[in-house]
Amino acid sequence: MQISYLSTAEIVFILIAAVTLIAAIIALEAKEIVYGAVSLGVMFLGIAGLYILLDANYLAMFQISVYIGAVVVLILFTIMIVPREIWLRRAFRITPEVIAGILASLMLIGSIGFLYLLTPAWSLTPSEAPFDWSVRRIAQSIVIEYGIALQILALVLFAGLMGALTLAKVEEKEEETK
Amino acid sequence: MNIINIILDFLNLENFISNIPNADVQELLTIVFVFLRSDLFFKILFFPGIFTILIFVAELMWLELKFLAKVQLRVGPQYAGRIGGILQPIADFIKLLFKESIVPEKASKVLFLLIPIMLVTLAATTLTVIPLSETDVISNLDVGLLFTFAILAMFPVIALLAGWASNSKYPFIGGIRALFQQVSYEVPLWLSALGVVILAESLNFTSIIKAQSTFWFILLLPLGAFIFLVAIIAELERLPFDIPEAESEIVSGWMAEYSGLNFGLIMLSLYIKLYFGAALFTALFLGGWLGPSILPPAFWFLTKTVIVVSIIILLRGVLPRFRLADLLQIGWRRLLILSMVNIFLAITVKLVLF
Incomplete structure (x- = not known):
């Protein structure tokens, strides 16, 4: 009998990938929409695990805090606020x-x-010189090398925020006129 | 030479393994024993890890019972254990162990039973990156601060799910409130910690604490420390911000349906979270393990943590509860702006002093 030749990293990768894929399928196919949201969160966690395997800790932490701390929270909020009948699915x-x-x-x-x-x-096969993934290096590359792109991105986000605010304001005014 | 090594030497299992005929199994078991003997396993199980934290957290529960009683002119626990009922939390835990765990009939059972486990696991995960001294840290992660915040961001989701899975009105209201409160107080929490990151030039806890060897950051950023304390109290759902579990309004919020050992696990996770919040404040603003070197560094860290916990308990004894609307108003309209000011101050201090 031979113990498998897979390295630890590969075994961990296969496990995480399997969990991620199964969670993704459940997220799409769950009858109860809350279970779908939960397994969406599990899927995001799995992706964060893949980032950690790739030595991108910084990215993984932001994956968790943005996708679980914000996106899943927003989805859950929506589910809780909207009446339950809307979410019921038809048979497959x-x-x-x-x-x-x-x-x-x-x-x-x-x-x-x-x-x-x-x-x-x-x-x-891993490359000879591993890329420097430290936070300092990432910060330098964001601010110095991609500074202009960052500024433009900030402008785009700002425009999006203003647009959302304007839409919200317009709806309020319409309600007042009624 | 740690305690696990002594026990393993005493049992002498390696000798037993070398007699196993199958070479592959032998190799696998040898790897397991190398892991058991490693420094990492000792750290996870004993010193900065599970064992120490469990004892410490149990004594924090006792501190809360006793100190709160003193604040309110009561006696508090006095019979369990010789000194002032010091074994009361352990007695409480044993009591909860033998109580029936009721699952509500229409609850979503799997989720309902999974939630206490998820809470304890998450709370314990946060402790891996908190350094008790320069060497006593399980994982010296280079993005440790971000890691703790990422884990903190998962708690409100679980609170809401606990409320939803109970299929009961009070827990559901509590869950929604927990989500509102914790999500809105994460923003000032992150931004006030950003001031510290700017001064320390790092997200790693060890380097953040080392950067405080001349000045503790509470002296340089008193505003940031205040915002952080308020935000962490809101994240911990403690009075004056215990709106999600307000006993007089919604029984006990999102954990109202839990009983027996499940309730015990939730309480354990909440107290680990209390320790973690205080330890975070200690590490970021009170200089962590730094102190006179007569006593070991871990002692200073835990002492400062106990002081922070005592302040949080004192606030619980003194202040009344806020309304949810007031709380959100404070979070978004006051603390957010103050934390922006704090970042400005941090940059100024950085340019002037360093």
Whole structure:
């Protein structure tokens, strides 16, 4: 009998990937929408775990705090506020849309796999000099190398915020006129 | 040479393993024993880890019972244990152990029973990055502060799920309140900690504490420390901000349906969270383990933590509860602006002093 030749990192990767995929499927297919939201959170956690495996701790922490601390919270809020009848699902049936979806996803997976086989650069051997993932390095690259992109991104977000505020204000005014 | 090594040497299991015929199993068991003998396992199980924290947290519960009683001119626990009922939390835990755990009939059972486990696990996870001294830390993560905040961000979700899974009105209201409160107080919490990060130039707890060797940050950023204390009290759901579990309005909020050991686990997680909040304040503003070197550094860290916990308990004894609307008003309209001012002050201090 042989103990498997997988390294610890690979075993952990397979476990996390399996949990992530199963959680993603449950998130889409759960009958009770709250379970869907919970498993969405589990899926985000799994992705954070993959980032940690890739040595990107900083990214993983923001993944957790933004996606679970904000996105899942928002989804749960919406679920709790909206009346329950809206979320009830119809029974699962095989419609042309479902078949088309399955075909499209199979084609996507197939083409990615084909690319993976074609390119030697995708091999799993680690590079000689590991990239410096420290927070200081990330901060320098964000502020110095990509400074202008950061400013533009901030402007875009600001514009989005102003747009949302304006929409909220308009609705209030309409209610007042009624 | 730690206590686990002594026990393993006494049991002499390695000798037993070397007699196993199968080479693969032998190899696997050897790896397990190397892990058991490693420094990391000792840290997780004993010194900065589970064992120390459990005892410390139990004594924090006792401190709360006794100190709160003194504040309110009562006696508090006095019979369990020789000195002032010091074993009362352990007695309470044993009592809860033998009580029936009731699951409400229409509750979502799996989620309902999973929530206490998730809470304790998350609360214990936060403790891995808090350093009791320069060496006594389980994981010296370079983004430790972010890690703790990321874990803190998960608690309100679980509180809401606990309220939802109970399928009962009071827990549900409590869950919604917990979500509102904790999500809105995360923002001032992050921003007030940002001042510390600017001064220390790091997100790692060890380097943050080392940066305070000349001045504790509470002296440089008193405003930031105040905001952080208020925000952490709101995150811990303690009086004056215990709106999610207000006994006189909604029984005991999102944990009203829990009983027996499940309730015990939730209380344990809340007290671990209390310790964690106080330890966070200590590490960020009170210089962590720094102190006169007559006594070991871990002693200074735990002493400062106890002082912070005592302040939080004193506030519980003295102040009345806020309304939710007032609380959100304070969070978004006062603390947010004050924490912006705090960042400005931190940058000024950084430019002037360093």
